Amino acid sequence: MLEFQEVSYQYPSEDFDIIDRLSFSVAPGSFHCIIGISGCGKSTIFRMTNGLLQPKGGTILVEGQSIVGRKRYCGYMPQKDLLFPWRTVGENVALPLEIQGGLSKAERRDRAEAALRDVGLSGCLDKMPHELSGGMRQRAAFARTMLTGCDLLLLDEPFSALDFLTRISMQEWLVDQWRRHQKTILFITHDVEEALFLSESVLVVEHPPIRELAEIPVPAAFPRDRSSLKLPEMVELKEHLIDLLRKQVTV
Numbered sequence: 517m518l519e520f521q522e523v524s525y526q527y528p529s530e531d532f533d534i535i536d537r538l539s540f541s542v543a544p545g546s547f548h549c550i551i552g553i554s555g556c557g558k559s560t561i562f563r564m565t566n567g568l569l570q571p572k573g574g575t576i577l578v579e580g581q582s583i584v585g586r587k588r589y590c591g592y593m594p595q596k597d598l599l600f601p602w603r604t605v606g607e608n609v610a611l612p613l614e615i616q617g618g619l620s621k622a623e624r625r626d627r628a629e630a631a632l633r634d635v636g637l638s639g640c641l642d643k644m645p646h647e648l649s650g651g652m653r654q655r656a657a658f659a660r661t662m663l664t665g666c667d668l669l670l671l672d673e674p675f676s677a678l679d680f681l682t683r684i685s686m687q688e689w690l691v692d693q694w695r696r697h698q699k700t701i702l703f704i705t706h707d708v709e710e711a712l713f714l715s716e717s718v719l720v721v722e723h724p725p726i727r728e729l730a731e732i733p734v735p736a737a738f739p740r741d742r743s744s745l746k747l748p749e750m751v752e753l754k755e756h757l758i759d760l761l762r763k764q765v766t767v
């Protein structure tokens with residue numbers, strides 16, 4: 517679904533490549549979390565994948581084709597929901613359809629209504645974003661990402677601003693969405709437990725320059741319920757990942 521081939525990137529104001537000939541690939545339909553310390557370059561990987569940043573070298577392939585010159589090959593959901601406050605929830609969710617063109621306003625409204633129903637927000641079509649809770653706003657933002665129609669979804673810390681209980685219910689909800697829609701999901705998080713609950717394998721970003729992503733399989737049936745977080749091998753892996761990240765802070 518996604519392949520980086522020797523990809524490099526340098527911010528113009530920096531004198532080194534933050535991403536240095538990075539290669540990795542992600543299989544269709546998989547769910548991986550990306551973890552790494554703050555500022556190591558996780559979002560930079562996403563910003564190159566979605567075309568916001570141009571690599572200095574190398575090739576990025578989505579579904580086997582270079583992303584150069586392409587549009588609408590991946591959905592991107594940042595940490596902030598970025599719902600426009602002056603548009604209704606339905607108008608926000610329908611935005612990708614509006615950008616793509618080709619559908620009437622009534623058709624877009626119907627599609628937005630169905631997408632909102634699918635994420636458990638029936639009845640929210642004509643509400644304004646400020647009338648929704650944080651978790652509901654994230655669901656609406658996810659519905660909007662789904663309406664891009666893309667099979668590859670990049671989710672950048674989407675739940676980090678939510679309170680603990682909302683966050684764990686959103687994690688369960690997301691696994692259910694993933695199971696039903698069979699998308700390929702890459703999910704950035706700082707929360708090791710969130711990564712262990714959500715992913716088939718965790719991709720660990722090393723201290724920059726990033727030359728590889730260490731792929732660590734999660735040793736519990738997938739998708740999993742929360743009780744699996746208490747398995748001895750999961751507790752051990754959690755400690756291992758925390759140690760790995762701690763070491764990077766001191767590099």
Ligand SMILES: Nc1ncnc2c1ncn2[C@@H]1O[C@H](COP(=O)(O)OP(=O)(O)OP(=O)(O)O)[C@@H](O)[C@H]1O
Nearest residue numbers: 527529530534552553554555556557558559560561
């Ligand atoms: N526009 C920019 N110009 C120069 N440096 C930048 C720019 N954007 C990001 N950086 C630097 O690149 C590094 C990686 O940034 P990035 O946002 O990818 O990190 P991250 O791992 O996603 O961080 P966090 O977990 O805190 O969100 C950071 O040191 C950051 O300061």
